[in-house]
Amino acid sequence: MREGLVLVRDEVVTPGASLEELKHYLRISGNAEDGLLDGLLKSATALCEQFVGQWLIIGEARETVRADGSWQRLSATPVVAILGGEAVAPDGGAEVLPADAYAIDIDAAGDGWVRARPLDGRRVLAVRYRAGMAEDADGLPEAIRHGIVRLAAENFAAREGETASPPAVVGALWRPWRRMRLA
Incomplete structure (x- = not known):
């Protein structure tokens, strides 16, 4: 990771x-x-x-990734759905981001990808998603x-x-x- x-x-x-x-x-x-x-x-x-x-078994995950405008690969695979994203501040406070604030993709190999515009105040993007084979x-x-x-x-x-x-x-x-x- x-x-x-x-x-x-x-x-x-x-x-x-x-x-x-x-x-x-x-x-x-x-x-x-x-x-x-x-x-x-x-x-x-x-x-x-x-x-x-x-x-193996589909489950839900929450992962934080950098919000710097670049594509970030999610760790768990295979991703079956990306459910949403939140901006998380260093103090733990979270704010739901509108759908146009980030982009998502799931490629043919089952890798999930997210990209968020740079967020102010050293915030990171917390992504909720589901991954698993069955x-x-x-x-x-x-x-x-x-x-x-x-x-x-x-x-x-x-x-x-x-x-x-x-x-x-x-x-x-x-x-x-x-x-x-x-x-």
Whole structure:
């Protein structure tokens, strides 16, 4: 992320696979481990998002960018909607900007872009937007969901103090969706 600018995800990470999928994979029928398994799914989902460089489940974000007249790329991808912008002063006070005070674009790769006229008083532009690959886990590609289940299962198996090492197949399952940017 760019220095001095902030991205805030409005929701907690939603698991990219269902608890039932993981329990079926592990052949667990009871509910005693549900809390642990849910946490492992969330952790595996967060690691998947870091690996592929994209949000999996669509969620809302608020990000501050420079308002200097140049195009600024939003951090989360793929962007599905840009909801609006506010001018934020150093003291935290915010003022909704009219639509003609800034420009927005979402390119074919799913990158969101914003450009605001320079704002007075060292204010920055706070942009609200939605990003993610799918509305819910069922909308994700099967390979991504299966990789999340495999990683969560590996961590579940290593809960006795063993060191979990991600199976190579997990990276292979996720690699087709990996987005990398050159700095």
